[in-house]
Amino acid sequence: MLRVLLVDAETNNLLLMEALLQAYKGIEIVGKLNETAQALRIIQDGGVDAVILDFEKPIMNGLAALKKMRAGSPELDIIIVTGCDQYAIEAFELNVVDYILKPLVRDRLDNTIERLFWRHKARLQERAAAAEQQFVSSFYCFGHFHWDVSGQTESMIKWKRVKDRELMAYLVHHRNQFVPKEKILVDLWPEANTKQSSAYLYTCVYHIRKMLRDMGCNETLESRNNAYRLRMDRSWCDVDLLDSVLGVNINAANIVDYERVASLYIGSYMEGDGFSWAKEMEKKYQADYVLLSKRMAAFYASEHKPGLVVFCLRRALQFDPFSDELNEMLMTAYLHMGESHAMMIHYEEFARLLHQEHGIEPVSSMKSLYEQTRGEIEIFTSNLTKALTRQSNPSYSLEPE
Helix, strand or coil: CEEEEEECCCHHHHHHHHHHHCCCCCEEEEEEECCHHHHHHHHHHCCCCEEEEECCCCHHHHHHHHHHHHHHCCCCEEEEEECCCCCHHHHHHCCCCEEEECCCCHHHHHHHHHHHHHHHHHHHHHHHHHHCCCECEEEECECCCEEEECCECHHHCCCCCHHHHHHHHHHHHCCCCCEEHHHHHHHHCCCCCHHHHHHHHHHHHHHHHHHHHHCCECCEEEEECCEEEEECCCCEEHHHHHHHHHCCCCCCCCHHHHHHHHHHCCCCECCCCCCHHHHHHHHHHHHHHHHHHHHHHHHHHHCCCHHHHHHHHHHHHCCCCCCHHHHHHHHHHHHHCCCHHHHHHHHHHHHHHHHHHHCCCCCHHHHHHHHHHHHHHHHHHHHHHHHHHHHHCCCCCCCCC
16 A cells, blocks of 8 residues: 655645545555645654645745655655646755646646556565565563664663663554554653653654664554554564463473473563553563463473472462462472472461461461371371380380280
């Protein structure tokens, strides 16, 4: 789809041009504007392939606008529609696609649109070829936000401002979705007025787009209808990997994928960054990680690997320490390993923490398991003591009295 922006001081001319363009399949009119200043802002935000610009009122303002459009978007296709030809040379020096004299003639417009489609197709082919050689980004969100570009670590990526990094994290947070500008301003600059926060946003967007371009990344920061999105067609994100793994039941064939995700979870979702807008998702992915660990523990239990069961459960308890289910599962795993004392120590630590933080005791099933094990250990210890005592007594005899 060829995205075209119409700019004309006369509304009737805009409507006429719109009607003419509707005869061509594959054209999407993304805006009809009377002011070149508005057009410049939309072009800067991206999402425009071609501009059809009226060059009548006043002509020198048209030339100035044309220069700004070309400077801000070198690949933009620009078509001039005018009633005079005296500025054609200046226009073509700025690499306009065509310079159409009024009145508009269908055959003349056909030729221009055909050229537009040809240039657009060629540009898409060039981008596709270049994309094969572009660097792939990896985004890590667990623990803290981290961006890796084909081996360039976070420390090698130079952020101009702290807010540039936060906006990038925010766009990854909402990856592949358009987020209204108003929501971005509220989430990232809650204390600034709209004029100030809008200026901050435009600056950050400019910096991020420049970084993506300079580092040869495949991602694009797009803008449409006063909303922004980071398009991540070929990027990798640890969060997506967790979502993907949890969508499939665990088995011997994919346990490696589960283990990989578990190793990536070095902390809660962006917890090290303190982003207030990430708190809700932090809770969600923390619960997902606990679920992942429980599935792994259950799988390893079925494989009779109690050591790995204990490892998974202890890791999950770091993020959900008061879970009755996890704590009881860990106690049972210790018993299967023959580590009765380890089970008792864990129960006692958990009971102390539970009482200290919430003023309650562990559930009855955990308490019964603990008391039963303690009783068995006491009986075993008592019998062992008696046996050792008899062995150390010289008068001890195997013969009954």
